[in-house]
Amino acid sequence: MGLRDDLQADIAAAFDEDLADAVRAFTLTRVTTGEYDPVTGEQTSTTETFSGRGVFGRFKAEQVDNQHILATDEKLTVLQNELGTAPADGDDIDGKRVMTVGQDPAATSWTIQLRDA
Incomplete structure (x- = not known):
């Protein structure tokens, strides 16, 4: 196993054990718009x-700029x-809109930044 796999296994174990009280299941919904059909209008x-689980929280006060966050x-x-x-930006997670998505350095x-829809 590589470093990435080790990290994911450790965090998953924490989700199952130490963080179990803070972890919550959610549903991500993505609507993809197709092409316009001029015949049918x-x-x-x-x-x-997609189903997943994660830790929901708030941003630090110093991160809130009332423009982007x-x-x-x-x-x-x-x-x-x-x-x-x-x-992706624009996806829906439990009725909230995905605004931005960041990734940690180890991938x-x-x-995910969520905002009331």
Whole structure:
């Protein structure tokens, strides 16, 4: 196992044990808009859902600038190997809109900024 695998295994174990009280399941919903059909006048769309778990929290006061990060925004930390897809701006997680997605240097987790839709 490499370093990345070791980190993910350690964090997953913490999610199961030490952080179990803070970890919450969620559903990520992604709607992909297809092409417009001029004959029918409709645009097709595809909806995908992914289940995951993570730690929901808040941003530090010094990070809140009320422009890019609002005081009401939530911070979600998710293991990359447990979600099944990379979250993207505009996705929906439990009724909140994904604003930004960051990745840690070891590529083991995502930090997701969520905002009320």
